[in-house]
Amino acid sequence: MANTESKRTSRRDPNKLSERQKKILVFIEQFLKRNGYPPTIREIGEAVQIASTSVVNYNLNKLVNGSYLERSPDVSRGLRLLKNLNNEPVEIEYTHEIRVIEASNVTPVPMLGKIAAGMPLMLPENHSLYPDPDEIVEVPSPLLGRYANSDNIYALRVQGDSMVDALVGDRDIIVVQRQETAENGDMVAVLLEDSNETTLKYFYREGKLIRLQPANTTMDPILVDARRVKIQGRVLAVLRQL
Amino acid sequence: MANTESKRTSRRDPNKLSERQKKILVFIEQFLKRNGYPPTIREIGEAVQIASTSVVNYNLNKLVNGSYLERSPDVSRGLRLLKNLNNEPVEIEYTHEIRVIEASNVTPVPMLGKIAAGMPLMLPENHSLYPDPDEIVEVPSPLLGRYANSDNIYALRVQGDSMVDALVGDRDIIVVQRQETAENGDMVAVLLEDSNETTLKYFYREGKLIRLQPANTTMDPILVDARRVKIQGRVLAVLRQL
DNA sequence: AGTTTAACCGAACGTATGTGCGACGAGGTG
DNA sequence: CACCTCGTCGCACATACGTTCGGTTAAACT
Numbered sequence: 001m002a003n004t005e006s007k008r009t010s011r012r013d014p015n016k017l018s019e020r021q022k023k024i025l026v027f028i029e030q031f032l033k034r035n036g037y038p039p040t041i042r043e044i045g046e047a048v049q050i051a052s053t054s055v056v057n058y059n060l061n062k063l064v065n066g067s068y069l070e071r072s073p074d075v076s077r078g079l080r081l082l083k084n085l086n087n088e089p090v091e092i093e094y095t096h097e098i099r100v101i102e103a104s105n106v107t108p109v110p111m112l113g114k115i116a117a118g119m120p121l122m123l124p125e126n127h128s129l130y131p132d133p134d135e136i137v138e139v140p141s142p143l144l145g146r147y148a149n150s151d152n153i154y155a156l157r158v159q160g161d162s163m164v165d166a167l168v169g170d171r172d173i174i175v176v177q178r179q180e181t182a183e184n185g186d187m188v189a190v191l192l193e194d195s196n197e198t199t200l201k202y203f204y205r206e207g208k209l210i211r212l213q214p215a216n217t218t219m220d221p222i223l224v225d226a227r228r229v230k231i232q233g234r235v236l237a238v239l240r241q242l
Numbered sequence: 243m244a245n246t247e248s249k250r251t252s253r254r255d256p257n258k259l260s261e262r263q264k265k266i267l268v269f270i271e272q273f274l275k276r277n278g279y280p281p282t283i284r285e286i287g288e289a290v291q292i293a294s295t296s297v298v299n300y301n302l303n304k305l306v307n308g309s310y311l312e313r314s315p316d317v318s319r320g321l322r323l324l325k326n327l328n329n330e331p332v333e334i335e336y337t338h339e340i341r342v343i344e345a346s347n348v349t350p351v352p353m354l355g356k357i358a359a360g361m362p363l364m365l366p367e368n369h370s371l372y373p374d375p376d377e378i379v380e381v382p383s384p385l386l387g388r389y390a391n392s393d394n395i396y397a398l399r400v401q402g403d404s405m406v407d408a409l410v411g412d413r414d415i416i417v418v419q420r421q422e423t424a425e426n427g428d429m430v431a432v433l434l435e436d437s438n439e440t441t442l443k444y445f446y447r448e449g450k451l452i453r454l455q456p457a458n459t460t461m462d463p464i465l466v467d468a469r470r471v472k473i474q475g476r477v478l479a480v481l482r483q484l
Numbered sequence: 485a486g487t488t489t490a491a492c493c494g495a496a497c498g499t500a501t502g503t504g505c506g507a508c509g510a511g512g513t514g
Numbered sequence: 515c516a517c518c519t520c521g522t523c524g525c526a527c528a529t530a531c532g533t534t535c536g537g538t539t540a541a542a543c544t
Binding site for chain 3: 515516517518519520521522523524525526527528529530531532533534535536537538539540541542543544
């Protein structure tokens with residue numbers, strides 16, 4: 001009873017997967033990775049919030065139709081994953097630490113250093129190649145938009161709370177596209193030559209001045225002479241692990 | 243009765259595997275590769291010529307002792323292979339074509355909805371209202387820490403600026419591990435029952451009270467009765483695309 | 485010889501789990 | 515509007531499957 005909120009999200013497409021089916025597929029994959037054996041119909045139902053086992057069964061058969069799955073009749077947990085949502089093979093490794101190897105669209109980005117309060121970005125301009133990157137962070141390509149395959153991307157670890165007005169906290173990772181110009185509305189890392197410090201702000205050109213607007217709307221913008229601002233790069237994404 | 247040929251091949255070794263146990267191990271591995279799910283006790287018995295299910299069970303437990311296997315009690319086919327006879331990890335690929343790509347660790351996470359100001363978290367626990375066409379976001383596993391393979395992870399899109407004190411802005415994506423308890427210092431999504439709104443804060447238990455501490459140190463914490471707080475999940479990561 | 489123990493057997497038990505069927509509301513269609 | 519299909523629900527049923535327990539046998543030890 002209750003609200004019949006979840007309208008059958010009109011899914012009239014023939015061989016396209018419904019949201020539920022997508023979720024089921026993802027769940028099966030996750031479950032498999034975690035447990036080494038496939039879930040039962042009821043386990044799936046619980047995870048995907050389907051009340052009736054028959055509905056799970058129904059959707060499972062849809063997935064079989066789309067050849068995402070194979071099923072063995074009358075066999076408990078008789079599921080065989082054929083591919084995941086992205087038509088990618090799924091490999092599962094049985095080890096103490098279960099590790100998944102799969103293809104995916106991630107872009108490896110070198111972590112080049114830290115960005116801290118009051119310090120200019122210290123980057124070897126001449127970094128022809130990545131100077132033994134401390135680390136490679138793998139960033140989901142969609143997060144990088146059309147710059148996903150650019151070769152002038154690097155990551156920085158934020159140190160300290162000096163970037164809070166950009167909603168960036170201590171230990172966050174920022175992914176930066178190196179460039180010296182910016183368009184209005186871009187989030188940029190800029191060096192303020194007067195105070196000789198680097199900060200993250202939204203960029204707006206206003207005549208001869210540049211307005212640096214914090215992301216946090218409760219804070220006030222800074223207005224500076226365009227000559228005294230040096231753009232270091234455009235921030236493409238922020239990652240934070242808690 | 244015939245010849246009692248295979249006499250209990252005097253296996254007096256402590257932690258060494260008997261022939262039967264070796265056969266079982268090999269069979270499980272093969273079965274797994276062939277079917278994508280583990281065999282039942284009876285299937286093992288048939289394959290290895292063991293008449294009684296209890297004997298299979300017995301030997302299975304031996305294998306668990308030698309940490310070749312893990313078992314999930316009361317779960318059909320609840321076997322997890324840890325290593326094979328040669329102490330090698332066992333990889334199983336679920337595909338028609340075998341194609342190994344670059345090893346990269348991403349975890350697909352379902353985007354379950356939005357979290358907005360003054361609104362309780364809309365979770366599939368209660369219903370299945372998914373405002374936006376669902377989406378699967380691929381999150382770099384390292385970002386999820388040890389929860390990378392958990393099956394209770396979901397993503398939410400933040401709507402509005404109500405979470406700024408957690409350094410989370412409009413349109414950010416938060417990745418949440420569903421759980422109802424938390425430890426001090428965790429960043430959690432909590433429902434404040436008095437105001438009936440959900441917020442992101444750092445969690446600290448202080449006796450009968452709970453202190454909800456903003457990430458932004460310039461803001462003040464909230465103190466509330468533990469009874470009036472319902473933890474929705476722990477925030478594992480934040481993603482922001484600019 | 486008596487005792488212990490590892491390995492095994494058979495059968496019974498209970499529950500974990502897939503399947504089938506009737507019903508219902510929302511769309512779509514003639 | 516009658517009629518059909520799709521996605522969903524609830525429920526009952528049969529069986530797939532793990533667990534338990536009494537009992538047996540042979541090797542090892544006292």
